[in-house]
Amino acid sequence: MKKNNLTIETTLTVTAIVLILFTLIFKSLLNETTQMVLFGLSFVFGGFYKAKEGVIKTIQNKALNVEFLMIIAALGAFILKNYAEGAILIFIFALSGLLEDYATAKSEKAFTSLLSLAPEEAVLDFNGTEKVVKVSELNIGDVVIIKVGSSIPADGTIVFGSTAINESMITGEFVPVDKKVGDSVFSGTLNESALIKVKVTKDMKDSMVQKIIDFVETAHQNKTESESFIEQFERWYVYVVIALSLATMFLPPVFGWWTRDEAFYRGIVVLVVGSPCALVASVSPAVLSSLSNASRKGILIKGGKHLETLSKIDAVLLDKTGTITEGKPEVKEIYCTVENHAELCKVIYALEKQSTHPLAKAVVTYLENTDEIHIESRETPGKGIEGTYEGHLYQVGRFDVVISNELKLRIDEAHKAGFTTVWISKDGNLIGYIALMDQIRPRVKEAISSLKALNIRPILMTGDNRYTAGSIAKEAGISYVLSELLPEDKLKHVESLKKSGSTVMMVGDGINDAPALASADVGVAMGSGTDVSLETADIVFMNNNIENIVKSVYLAKEMKKIALQNIVFSITVITLLLLSNVLGIVLLPLGVIFHEGSTILVILNSLRLLVK
The missing domain is CATH 2.70.150.10 (Calcium-transporting ATPase, cytoplasmic transduction domain A)
Structure with missing residues (x-):
């Protein structure tokens, strides 16, 4: 909702309560006609936005809704000359709607606050x-x-x-x-x-700002299963309430149980207490508050659907570089068997400058004082980059090449020492390697420990060699390691875990891990909003904090718990009020207070998630 609309809605709701309080305070000084006019004005001001929303939803969905029920119930109260009850009913209904719109506005503001800064x-x-x-x-x-x-600006x-x-x-x-x-x-x-x-x-339409706006739109379209079910339930339940209200108005007088006036009164009470206002508001505000809370922590979630799935996660697959480690490796050595080492470094520098792989940046930094030469290159995700120079094919990465025993032994020693190696080959023969060392992220051990405490199994999944992977996993506290994997291998492991019954979260850098991210139940991209991560992943950790995994899972579980509390509470209140009405216990004023009060309590309970 736009800021101006929220301001107008707030003004109208405040005006409604001022009119109600003024009329109630000076009731003894006002005649019945004046009271009716003042309460009527309160009805108009308080009910304007809800009536407008109800009409639009009715036209769009071709079905009646809870807004329609409330307007009819308030009109019924006015017909019975219960002007105060009708006005208060609409005011409380408008207030609950205002709180829900506030949650929506907070969610959108958290995502798009940078727009005002650009x-x-x-x-x-x-x-x-x-x-x-x-x-x-x-x-x-x-x-x-x-x-x-x-x-x-861009x-x-x-x-x-x-x-x-x-x-x-x-x-x-x-x-x-x-x-x-x-x-x-x-x-x-x-x-x-x-x-x-x-x-x-980048063009502005492809900028980070626009990507985040797209995220907002997707987030509000991706509803949870609970939200979708409640929307469908509301569509049919409204007709049940109307039918029950009409039955209450006309059947009891036929059998002599109630007078016509009493039956009509009880029928209006059914419209009030039987309406699913609190039930309809049980999930959406909780989801929106959670999305807003997450975004303030640098966690962008592409909709409540993924939040709901997060609460069921029991396995987390973690990429190594840029996820468990800092993703800022340093080159420790470039070893080669050729005599012209300087010439080879020029070739490596020219190729790696054109690569998108995280390790390439470290190599370029290490060779930044090298003379530049031009080489046409092509990059193969999961393997590396290659190009032809002076009639020879040079490859930097993990290509299928011939390896001498001497080099194989030297590379194995480097791996055992905890180094990551990038191979250098010429015309299909390995002629050397680049040895790099990456550092584990701060607080990784604490994050892994917290995942285990939530009965979630962490699994390290990397394209790196088994020695380096094992060393990093041991330092992080991860027991299960999958190493030397290509992107398609990672995808196979994700699908295998899903087939075994696990609900899988995949955390990667959003580039080489794109297939696995897309296949996982929840794909999470580390990295400050790369294009691929924002498009492929369901969740993006904009600040690269590994502990966000635990924060997001915890928030999802809290959202699910609060939504369930709201659903149980709202159904209980509706049931008790309907039974009380049948027994003739509850009067319209009490019905309004208890029913609409429960709606406000449900929304306030959801808004707690803004500060969890």
């Missing part, structure tokens, strides 16, 4: 001079100047300067991130330290 204008570096242009006019390849204290790469960037509006982390030439920056983030120049690499 500037409308940018300073373009135009042939060495500054030119102010609209952000919408920027093109890929333009260079923009971002001064200290200014927001970055996704791009730093081409001049170094600074600290506040990315809290995207990642939820308030500690600024140091950035230098070659690093990526996102639109809407804030430059805090020094002037930089950024080359625009």
Whole structure:
């Protein structure tokens, strides 16, 4: 809901309660006609948004709904001259709707808060001079100047300067991130330290801001099974309540049980207490509050459907690089058997500069002072990158090549020492390797321990060798390891676990792990919002925190628990009120208070998830 609409709805609801309180306080001074007019105005102000919503939903779904029931019940109260009860009924119903809209607004705000921070204008570096242009006019390849204290207008790469960037509006982390030439920056983030120049690499429609907006839209469309069931239930239950109300109005007088007036009164009470207001509000506010809570922690969840699945997870498959480890490996050695080591380093540098693999960046950093040469390359996910130079085919990665016994023994020793190796081959023969070392993420051991406490089995799944994988797994506290896997192997393991009856979460970097992420019951991408992760994964950890796995599972379980509490409570209240009405115990004022009060309690219970 737009901010202005929420403000108007709040104003109308407040006006309704002011009119009710004024009329009740000065009731002795007002005649019945004046009271009817004031309560009637309260009815109009309080019921406007709900009546509008009910009409739109009725037209869209071609079925009556709970809003329709409440309007009819309030009109019935007015017919019985119970003006105060009718006005209060509509007010409390409007208040419960306002609280639900508040939860929706909080959820949307948590996702899209950076929109207000993204500037409308940018300073373009135009042939060495500054030119102010609209952000919408920027093109890929333009260079923009971002001064200290200014927001970055578009996704791009730093081409001049170094600074600290506040990315809290995207990642939820308030500690600024140091950035230098070659690093990526996102639109809407804030430059805090020094002037930089950024080359625009994405059109605004493909920017991080737009990706998050798309996430919001998907999140609100992906309803949980409970929400979908309740929506279907509401559609049919409304007719049951109307039928029950009509039966209460006309059958008892036929058999002499009640007078016509008493039967009509009880029929109106049925419309009030039998309405599924609290039941309808049992799940959606809980889901929206959970989504909002998660997004503030840097956890973007693509809808309540995935939250509900999260609560059932019993196995978590974890990629190694960038998930269990920092994903910032350092090159310790480049070993090769060829004499011209410098020439080979030029080839490696030229190829790795064109690679998207996380290890490639470490190699490029290590060889940053190497002379550049041009090589046409092609990259194979899960294997590596290759290109031809001076008539020879060079491959960097894990390709099928001929390995000498001497090199095999040396590589095995490197693996046993805990190094990750990237092979270097020439014309199908292994001629060397790159040895790298990555560090385990902080708090990984605590996160793994917490998963075990929740009876969730953690499994390390990596393309790395068994020695390195085993060493990392032991340090992290993971007992089960799957190593030396290609992307298709990871997919097979995900599907195998699902077939065995497990509900599987896959956590990866969102690029090489895309097939496994898509196949898992819940796919989680680590990494600050890469294109593939935002498109493929069901959940994205924008701040890369491994402990978010436990936070998201815990939040999902809390959401499920609170939704169940709400459903049981609302059904119990409706049942007791209907029975009390049959026995002639409950009067319309009490019916309004207990029934609509239960709706507000259900929503307030759900809003607790905003601060869990």
